[in-house]
Amino acid sequence: MNVTEAYVDGLALNAGAIKNGRDLMKKNSFPLLCVSEDGAVIFGECKGSGKEPYRCSVDFANPASPVFRCSCPSRQFPCKHILGLLYAYADGRTFQTAPIPPDLQEKRDKAEKREEKKKETAAGGSGSPAKRKTNKSALVKKAAAQLEGIEIAEKLIRHIAHSGLGSLDPKSLQLLEDQAKELGNYYIPGIQIAMKELLFPLRSDMGKEERYSLAMEKMLTLHVLLKRGREHLGKRAENPDTPLDLETTLEERIGHAWQMAELRENGLSLGETGLLQLAFRSYADEARGEYVDEGYWMELKSGSIYTTRTYRPFRAAKYIREDDSVYEVVLASDPVRYPGDMNARIRWEEAVARQPQDSDYELIRGRAKASIPEAVKQVKNQIKNPLSDKHPVLLLRYTAILQQNDQFAIVDEAGNRLALADIRHLAHPTTGLLPMLNEGWLKDQAMLLMFEHDMEQGRLAAQPLSIVTGQSLIRLMY
Incomplete structure (x- = not known):
């Protein structure tokens, strides 16, 4: 059970929840902090506005999908009390070993029985549900x-x-x-x-x-x-x-909301796999009336670059978990892929994380496309399709980054050049950061680029998002 501050930050719905959870920990609002004998459950009591404290717990019986429980009435989940409990654990506060409370143990037992029944069903037991019939x-x-x-x-x-x-x-x-x-x-x-x-x-x-x-x-x-x-x-x-x-x-695009079970039934499951986030951004889509959290990930087995995307309607944003940058390798259990082209959307329900190693970065750098003409051809073929994403992302290997006045370009091993420029779609300049990079990052590395067809200039524009070296990931936008 590896609980770090970064891990807890990733569980929070938004920045406000992070602050509130940290404040509870800093103010010593937990008169009782406990951990079960097997170390799988942390639980405690947090001072609230009423006479009775709030009882909160985190069950790590399945580390990939921990179970959060709290007696508070908050509609945000995990609430600030659960986050405060986790921050206290990550901070190294003293948790006394204690038996799991009877009411919590009863809930755990019921959850285990439900899980066993699911496994029996998946194995074709007597409880197998009838196949869904289409009306x-x-x-x-x-x-x-x-x-x-x-x-x-x-x-x-x-x-x-x-x-x-x-x-x-x-x-x-x-x-x-x-x-x-x-x-x-x-x-x-x-x-x-x-x-x-x-x-x-x-x-x-x-x-x-x-x-x-x-x-x-x-x-x-x-x-x-x-x-x-x-x-x-x-x-x-x-x-x-x-x-x-x-x-x-x-x-x-018509409006079908894909369900994960539906995608699995149609053979769009990736199986257990590792992913590393190469870039992340959050923005407000005024036309949709939603905040969008968008991450670009490389799937380590295939080298494919996928997208995660969370939509948070303006009116309900505080009740929906806000995604954030992720720096660990995510080991996802059976993620699913949405129909799509270059950067298809993916989702998963259960995952654990580990620290990235040099071998991960070297693997990712080795997956980058080596030829600029081939990369440009692939991007143009996608952009030509009216219903395809007009801003595909691609990892490209370069031997050098060149600068002439305020203009930048990367060069591949065959001497082909690709001009770099900030694009309208991102509304977040990054190209001007290139002169500030370590000299060693300017040669023989890989660059994650987002493309856009510049209608005014009549050319393809590419904006750098990240650089991958053999030892690190340098994000130019986050």
């Missing part, structure tokens, strides 16, 4: 409603195209936004978000040319999404046995 009638009705919603969205797009982007004043934009809200009644939340993303730049204060260029790009994406969505849902309405699209992001 074909409901599926056909849903597809019909989705097609009706797509028809409404197509009418809105035609109206915008006929009127022209320049003719959309605040009053007409408000009318379109109100109509876009109605799309939420037709089971197509992904298309509704795409419509919001089209309208949002038209209300922004960015330059006129940039505003219309971005709106045109979003309108093209939405046009293709509606066309392919209509074709796909039309087949499903005619034949409810039509399989889900497991190759592209079409289902998710």
